[in-house]
Amino acid sequence: MEDMYHMDRAMTGTQDIKISARDVNVYYGEKHAIKNVSVEIADKTVTAFIGPSGCGKSTFLRCINRMNDTIDIARVTGNILIDGEDITDPRVDPVQLRAKVGMVFQKPNPFPKSIYDNVAYGPKIHGMSRNKTDLDEIVERALRRGAIWEEVKDRLHEPGTGLSGGQQQRLCIARAVATEPEVLLMDEPCSALDPIATAQVEELIDELRQNYSVVIVTHSMQQAARVSQKTAFFHLGDMVEYGETDKIFTNPEDPRTESYISGRIG
Numbered sequence: 400m401e402d403m404y405h406m407d408r409a410m411t412g413t414q415d416i417k418i419s420a421r422d423v424n425v426y427y428g429e430k431h432a433i434k435n436v437s438v439e440i441a442d443k444t445v446t447a448f449i450g451p452s453g454c455g456k457s458t459f460l461r462c463i464n465r466m467n468d469t470i471d472i473a474r475v476t477g478n479i480l481i482d483g484e485d486i487t488d489p490r491v492d493p494v495q496l497r498a499k500v501g502m503v504f505q506k507p508n509p510f511p512k513s514i515y516d517n518v519a520y521g522p523k524i525h526g527m528s529r530n531k532t533d534l535d536e537i538v539e540r541a542l543r544r545g546a547i548w549e550e551v552k553d554r555l556h557e558p559g560t561g562l563s564g565g566q567q568q569r570l571c572i573a574r575a576v577a578t579e580p581e582v583l584l585m586d587e588p589c590s591a592l593d594p595i596a597t598a599q600v601e602e603l604i605d606e607l608r609q610n611y612s613v614v615i616v617t618h619s620m621q622q623a624a625r626v627s628q629k630t631a632f633f634h635l636g637d638m639v640e641y642g643e644t645d646k647i648f649t650n651p652e653d654p655r656t657e658s659y660i661s662g663r664i665g
């Protein structure tokens with residue numbers, strides 16, 4: 400029976416669902432930026448959002464940790480469930496939610512504080528450590544997960560802003576994972592990085608997949624193909640197609656996806 404179950408999973412590719420979005424719409428004033436998006440995002444998987452500029456990738460990503468709450472004119476309808484809990488419920492505290500659903504932005508944005516304090520800040524405000532030794536361990540673990548520990552272990556009390564761009568982005572990833580999130584949202588995390596730093600961050604994303612559900616917005620189709628297992632293609636606010644990355648890039652169903660990946664739109 401157990402074998403049958405595993406075989407079935409292997410054959411269908413069924414994975415645990417981490418995020419389930421149902422009929423999500425986002426409006427900025429009159430502008431309808433996301434139209435009836437429903438999607439199930441798997442755990443321990445990298446999911447890429449691709450599509451032409453302005454199609455709504457970042458807007459939809461921001462729904463997953465309620466960052467659109469911070470934009471006055473944004474209005475969101477529909478539901479998003481994480482592990483079955485509806486995070487759009489007004490009783491859900493967005494600060495707690497964002498500890499569980501971490502985010503990394505396009506431009507590395509370390510706080511104007513030391514490397515240590517950048518990482519320690521979240522765990523401190525969420526009461527994750529009892530004492531300094533605990534906190535030191537949390538900081539080291541997060542910096543190791545961010546694949547930057549070796550480079551900064553002897554300069555933890557220097558400012559985070561003194562690091563190179565690629566190091567700053569890995570520091571921001573370390574900061575995001577320090578609160579032990581379950582989901583990691585990345586909005587074009589490599590767009591400000593050179594090819595070497597990009598390769599390091601991509602390698603890191605692949606490692607992070609073991610522990611998190613990672614959702615990445617990217618303009619680079621090569622990057623989506625390299626790092627993701629699932630891809631969603633957005634066009635004018637619609638999620639046009641969603642499926643296995645290999646399939647989307649080699650044999651898409653929708654002509655709009657086909658045009659985009661072959662470079663005819665975008």
Ligand SMILES: Nc1ncnc2c1ncn2[C@@H]1O[C@H](COP(=O)(O)OP(=O)(O)OP(=O)(O)O)[C@@H](O)[C@H]1O
Binds near residue numbers: 432450454456458
């Ligand atoms: N804060 C905002 N106020 C008003 N309109 C917005 C806001 N943010 C996004 N929009 C609009 O919503 C639409 C979707 O934008 P969004 O940034 O989500 O697209 P995107 O696919 O991530 O684009 P890009 O690839 O250029 O980053 C666009 O038409 C954009 O102009």
